[in-house]
Amino acid sequence: MSTMSGFRGQVTLDGPSGTGKSSVARSVASRLGAAYLDTGAMYRAATVAVLDAGVDPEDGEAVARVVAGARIEVGTAAGTERVEVDGTDVAERIRSAEVTRSVSAVSAVPAVRRRLVDQQRSLVAAADAVVVEGRDIGTVVLPDADVKVYLTAAPEARAERRALQLGISDPAEVAALAADLRRRDEYDSSRADSPLRPAADAVVVDSTDLDREGVVDRVVELALAAAGAREVGA
Numbered sequence: 001m002s003t004m005s006g007f008r009g010q011v012t013l014d015g016p017s018g019t020g021k022s023s024v025a026r027s028v029a030s031r032l033g034a035a036y037l038d039t040g041a042m043y044r045a046a047t048v049a050v051l052d053a054g055v056d057p058e059d060g061e062a063v064a065r066v067v068a069g070a071r072i073e074v075g076t077a078a079g080t081e082r083v084e085v086d087g088t089d090v091a092e093r094i095r096s097a098e099v100t101r102s103v104s105a106v107s108a109v110p111a112v113r114r115r116l117v118d119q120q121r122s123l124v125a126a127a128d129a130v131v132v133e134g135r136d137i138g139t140v141v142l143p144d145a146d147v148k149v150y151l152t153a154a155p156e157a158r159a160e161r162r163a164l165q166l167g168i169s170d171p172a173e174v175a176a177l178a179a180d181l182r183r184r185d186e187y188d189s190s191r192a193d194s195p196l197r198p199a200a201d202a203v204v205v206d207s208t209d210l211d212r213e214g215v216v217d218r219v220v221e222l223a224l225a226a227a228g229a230r231e232v233g234a
């Protein structure tokens with residue numbers, strides 16, 4: 001069964017924090033009539049379980065134990081943000097500063113990644129058309145995806161956008177936001193298991209001088225071109 005745009009297949013969006021992955025992926029999914037999977041939300045939900053268990057996020061063994069016993073569920077319908085841990089709605093909590101501070105340590109634990117990557121692949125397998133965003137989707141989770149995009153933007157632009165999103169204008173607070181983005185990128189890029197990096201066959205899109213709609217147009221264009229090329233080749 002094809003979607004209303006005719007697109008069937010997998011689009012991946014990876015990149016550093018605050019480059020626009022979530023907002024772009026949601027719009028692309030809605031334009032293509034595809035499912036949408038926010039894998040960062042899954043690592044954030046795992047972090048909620050770890051914090052609630054009173055475990056140190058840097059204690060890899062304890063983190064692995066807690067996450068193995070937690071039921072993490074996310075929705076894949078574009079436009080909904082269902083995220084649950086053991087049946088409790090944590091969609092708001094996963095965006096808290098406390099979770100954001102700890103999520104990179106939790107997501108660096110190999111057993112956590114194995115568990116969530118299995119779950120991500122099962123969710124993707126259930127959809128004819130899907131847009132998946134994260135850090136390792138094009139490199140590890142879906143290496144055979146039809147379209148892989150690696151989204152980047154200058155650090156200053158990312159910090160400004162995040163400040164606008166959170167309604168922050170105080171220069172000291174904006175500087176703290178920029179430092180947080182830097183710290184998370186360094187952690188995510190330097191971990192041993194599935195570090196953040198572009199796949200060799202990813203299209204790099206720099207959004208520094210593009211508005212959100214411009215980025216969405218570019219990704220939709222790439223997806224439809226890939227679908228067309230597949231049909232011609234079929």
Ligand SMILES: Nc1ncnc2c1ncn2[C@@H]1O[C@H](COP(=O)(O)OP(=O)(O)OP(=O)(O)O)[C@@H](O)[C@H]1O
Binds near residue numbers: 019021023161212
């Ligand atoms: N091209 C763009 N121009 C201006 N603002 C943008 C652009 N793309 C995204 N934004 C805005 O930047 C903010 C951060 O975007 P978003 O949350 O989608 O990034 P992200 O890469 O998913 O971040 P994270 O990895 O931290 O979850 C949002 O307010 C979003 O609306």
Ligand SMILES: Nc1ccn([C@@H]2O[C@H](COP(=O)(O)O)[C@@H](O)[C@H]2O)c(=O)n1
Binds near residue numbers: 040
């Ligand atoms: N595929 C992924 C997705 C996310 N992470 C980790 O989760 C953190 C939160 O991601 P957001 O996109 O919600 O900001 C991110 O900083 C990574 O540590 C990951 O490892 N792999």
